[in-house]
Amino acid sequence: MDRMASLGVLSSGIAHEIRNPLAGIKAMAQTLEEELEGNTTHIEYVERILRQVNRMDNLLKAFFSYAKPKRPDPSAVHVKKIIMEVMPLFERKMRDENITVRQHYDNDLYKIYVDINQIEQVFINLMINAFDAIGRDGTVTIRAENAKYPQPLIDRRNRVPNIFSNRYIQITISDSGSGIPAEIREKIFNPFFTTKSNGTGLGLAIVYQIIKEHGGQIEVKSWPDKGSEFTILLPAAMEEVDFIE
Ligand SMILES: Nc1ncnc2c1ncn2[C@@H]1O[C@H](COP(=O)(O)OP(=O)(O)O)[C@@H](O)[C@H]1O
Ligand SMILES: [Mg+2]
Structure with a gap:
């Protein structure tokens, strides 16, 4: 070892x-x-x-x-369902700190193929950070849409080889908070990196680990004093295999 x-x-x-x-x-x-x-x-x-x-x-x-990360135990679920599970944890803070949470879901949004508990943890960690960055009076916006990244993978028989290899759901969580200074943006996913006096620096490290285990991606953009935006790609669960003529 x-x-x-x-x-x-x-x-x-x-x-x-x-x-x-x-x-x-x-x-x-x-x-x-x-x-x-x-x-x-x-x-x-x-x-x-x-x-x-x-x-x-x-x-x-x-x-x-x-x-001790656990292997994901995935099933097909709507993003909205996961967010609805998580929202009650923030209702009190929304009221006390005057923070609005907006949600937008694409029509015909595919389900995602994920471990529900782990992805709940991802949204909880990102929401906590968004609330911390806002402090008081602001907005968190959650948006989910179908995305195709990268170009569809096609196998030799012209068939989509794998139910979740080429189709993703893109979820963005943006906040109107303090933003992330450019000089620390590289470090925020590192375990134990924190700028908070009572932070653990583990929230985003866990998020990163979970997303990676799911074969997804996470990116961050930020504008000082305007806010930040985390974009996640998660594999879609396709009900049926697509055949390409
Ligand atoms: N939405 C956000 N807005 C501004 N800064 C953020 C945001 N999310 C994360 N950060 C920065 O990344 C650091 C690491 O976040 P995280 O891993 O969740 O640990 P913690 O929240 O315990 O500090 C935070 O301390 C903060 O500086
Ligand atoms: Mg955190």
């Missing part, structure tokens, strides 16, 4: 061992929180402990999904 791989095994082992005592701390803090009800000064300390414990736990969870 090479050095990086064994380091990965070692660190995910340690991360795993940290989660048990962390769960213990969390359980005790929650009990204390219940018993302190009414004592406003002390309850705030306990709430702070819980917030930090949750933060650590989320970091460990993110680390696991990066260090």
Whole structure:
């Protein structure tokens, strides 16, 4: 096993061992929180402990999904269905921070052929970043359309060789946020790269890993102070094989 791989095994082992005592701390803090009800000064300390414990736990969870990626288990699903699953997580933030989310779906949009849980994670990570970049008052726009990249692949028998080799769905998520400075644009997909004081730098690394495992692509464009746009290509699920005459 090479050095990086064994380091990965070692660190995910340690991360795993940290989660048990962390769960213990969390359980005790929650009990204390219940018993302190009414004592406003002390309850705030306990709430702070819980917030930090949750933060650590989320970091460990993110680390696991990066260090131990799962193989996608794909099925045919509408993009819209996945977005609808994800939206409720952001409703509170949309209200509190006055952020509008717009959605546009092509008519006759093909389904995508993906692991639903993993692609949910992709949209969650991208939406969190969009909300972070906006802060307050802005818009996130999600757009999905059929795309063909690259030119259709045709095999010797003039038949499309593979149900998802040549047809893709293009999904863009754009925000009216701060934008990404040109000098860091190369680094944003690197694990642990973050510009946030409480960031993990794992969100986009996980997104990149998942998209790559799906045979997709991701690109980013950004305009300082105007916003950013992430474009994803994911394989379409074609109900029937196309024959080319
Ligand atoms: N939509 C966005 N707008 C502006 N900057 C972004 C956006 N998405 C990502 N970034 C930049 O990329 C960095 C890495 O993102 P990510 O991997 O999700 O980690 P984190 O969100 O924990 O910092 C962020 O810290 C931020 O600087
Ligand atoms: Mg993030």
